[in-house]
Amino acid sequence: MARRMMSRLGQWSSYVFAVDFDTNSDPIYFALASKQSERPQVFRNVLADEKCYSLHVQSDDKIERAKFYGGLKKKLSKELPPECTILEMSIFQPNVKDSVIKGYFLKDASKSSATERVLGELLRNDPVYVCSYLCGGEDRQWSQHLWSNTEDGWVEVLEKYCVVPAEKPVHHPSTLSIINYDVFYSFEDAYKVLQQCVDIIPESKAVLELVDQRLESKEKTDFPVIVIEGLDATGKTTLTESLTEALGATLLKSPPQCLSPWRARFDTEPPLIRRAFYALGNYLTAGQIGQEARQAPVIVDRYWHSTAAYAIATAVGGKLGNLPQAGSEVYGWPGDLLRPSLVLMLSLSSQERMRRLQVRGQDKTMEEEELEANHLFRQKVEEAYQRIEGPACITVDASPSPDQVLQQVLLLIREKCHL
Numbered sequence: 001m002a003r004r005m006m007s008r009l010g011q012w013s014s015y016v017f018a019v020d021f022d023t024n025s026d027p028i029y030f031a032l033a034s035k036q037s038e039r040p041q042v043f044r045n046v047l048a049d050e051k052c053y054s055l056h057v058q059s060d061d062k063i064e065r066a067k068f069y070g071g072l073k074k075k076l077s078k079e080l081p082p083e084c085t086i087l088e089m090s091i092f093q094p095n096v097k098d099s100v101i102k103g104y105f106l107k108d109a110s111k112s113s114a115t116e117r118v119l120g121e122l123l124r125n126d127p128v129y130v131c132s133y134l135c136g137g138e139d140r141q142w143s144q145h146l147w148s149n150t151e152d153g154w155v156e157v158l159e160k161y162c163v164v165p166a167e168k169p170v171h172h173p174s175t176l177s178i179i180n181y182d183v184f185y186s187f188e189d190a191y192k193v194l195q196q197c198v199d200i201i202p203e204s205k206a207v208l209e210l211v212d213q214r215l216e217s218k219e220k221t222d223f224p225v226i227v228i229e230g231l232d233a234t235g236k237t238t239l240t241e242s243l244t245e246a247l248g249a250t251l252l253k254s255p256p257q258c259l260s261p262w263r264a265r266f267d268t269e270p271p272l273i274r275r276a277f278y279a280l281g282n283y284l285t286a287g288q289i290g291q292e293a294r295q296a297p298v299i300v301d302r303y304w305h306s307t308a309a310y311a312i313a314t315a316v317g318g319k320l321g322n323l324p325q326a327g328s329e330v331y332g333w334p335g336d337l338l339r340p341s342l343v344l345m346l347s348l349s350s351q352e353r354m355r356r357l358q359v360r361g362q363d364k365t366m367e368e369e370e371l372e373a374n375h376l377f378r379q380k381v382e383e384a385y386q387r388i389e390g391p392a393c394i395t396v397d398a399s400p401s402p403d404q405v406l407q408q409v410l411l412l413i414r415e416k417c418h419l
């Protein structure tokens with residue numbers, strides 16, 4: 001027992017556990033130790049006498065981990081008692097990229113044994129670690145108890161560790177696994193993800209075949225390439241169509257039309273797979289841009305900024321201040337992706353944007369629903385847009401009439417692209 005205890009504690013002793021009790025404040029950070037700490041009790045302000053558990057995915061295969069984790073919250077929400085609160089949890093080594101293991105912390109105020117039954121089932125059938133947390137002794141200290149399956153299918157508590165406070169890390173744990181999990185900075189990295197999905201998502205094969213036929217894009221283009229960005233209903237479609245006419249340009253968009261048959265399918269996938277799909281969409285569009293910009297200016301409706309901004313805003317948990325600082329490598333442009341001459345970001349008040357969304361009456365994407373419901377998510381998307389470099393976007397006030405916005409943008413294009 002001692003050997004196993006040391007092996008696990010040895011494995012986890014350099015890890016910090018982070019639980020998001022409230023998106024407006026810092027997570028609670030704790031570590032594991034073989035003996036109690038002299039420092040204040042970890043959960044003193046956030047837990048009373050609830051039963052607490054944690055579970056996290058243990059698989060070396062990042063696709064399997066992403067797929068399982070993607071469906072886990074829905075499964076827990078469906079099967080756990082309503083009094084059981086499901087909180088985001090990360091286990092990570094501070095400042096070590098790719099060290100993040102995502103999971104959930106359960107605060108169970110129910111008096112039923114349903115939670116333990118559901119967790120026992122998960123432990124028996126799925127690639128998860130399950131732990132329970134107990135508060136005991138005069139000093140009301142918390143301990144973590146690792147569950148294990150016995151041969152006859154029962155659950156036993158394998159090892160017990162003291163839960164001790166841990167320092168707040170420099171970077172929020174959710175920022176440690178953005179690169180190649182939420183945002184892809186090379187064609188090859190995105191392509192590899194879909195290649196690994198061919199067996200579990202058959203549509204990946206058709207997408208890869210299209211991507212294999214993509215046109216090569218050149219560094220430099222003969223005519224200017226102008227990208228129009230912005231949240232849903234800021235007026236991108238209206239502006240790009242009138243711009244195309246005014247400039248005798250070619251209109252493209254990302255993801256390109258040829259990926260439309262599979263878009264809804266990949267929108268249901270976890271970020272790792274979904275973002276790889278959108279990244280490959282940008283490379284397909286880049287090939288089309290390279291070809292079309294030989295004959296005329298090109299206008300693009302959404303491109304890299306949309307892909308990176310939505311992915312970063314979705315990945316970064318907690319408050320707005322948890323976003324990686326401006327200048328961070330996550331805001332960099334992929335070295336192998338065609339760079340446009342100009343990126344314009346349409347900006348609009350929330351009220352006017354909601355009005356236009358209603359007027360247009362189209363269905364909203366899942367992310368747009370989120371944008372509407374979640375002011376914090378919208379702030380993160382808008383802030384991420386502003387921090388992306390290579391080129392950075394120029395903000396345009398999209399509140400005037402369609403024609404006034406068009407004239408304002410034509411002036412900017414003439415000034416910046418000498419068109």
Ligand SMILES: Nc1nc2c(ncn2[C@@H]2O[C@H](COP(=O)(O)OP(=O)(O)OP(=O)(O)O)[C@@H](O)[C@H]2O)c(=O)[nH]1
Pocket residue numbers: 230231232233234236237254255278279301302303306307308310311365366367368
């Ligand atoms: N284009 C694009 N959209 C993304 C990406 N990642 C997520 N999305 C989602 O897809 C939505 C936009 O998809 P579009 O096909 O541009 O839908 P649309 O109706 O044309 O959007 P608007 O042009 O904003 O009206 C965004 O609101 C995001 O929710 C990405 O990499 N590229």
Ligand SMILES: Nc1ncnc2c1ncn2[C@@H]1O[C@H](COP(=O)(O)OP(=O)(O)O)[C@@H](O)[C@H]1O
Pocket residue numbers: 230231232233234235236237238239356357359360398399400401402403405
């Ligand atoms: N400058 C504008 N002023 C008022 N309404 C606008 C303006 N631009 C677009 N709209 C209207 O707002 C709605 C959303 O415009 P759309 O071009 O579809 O935005 P996006 O493509 O960014 O989602 C449409 O009904 C459109 O007619």
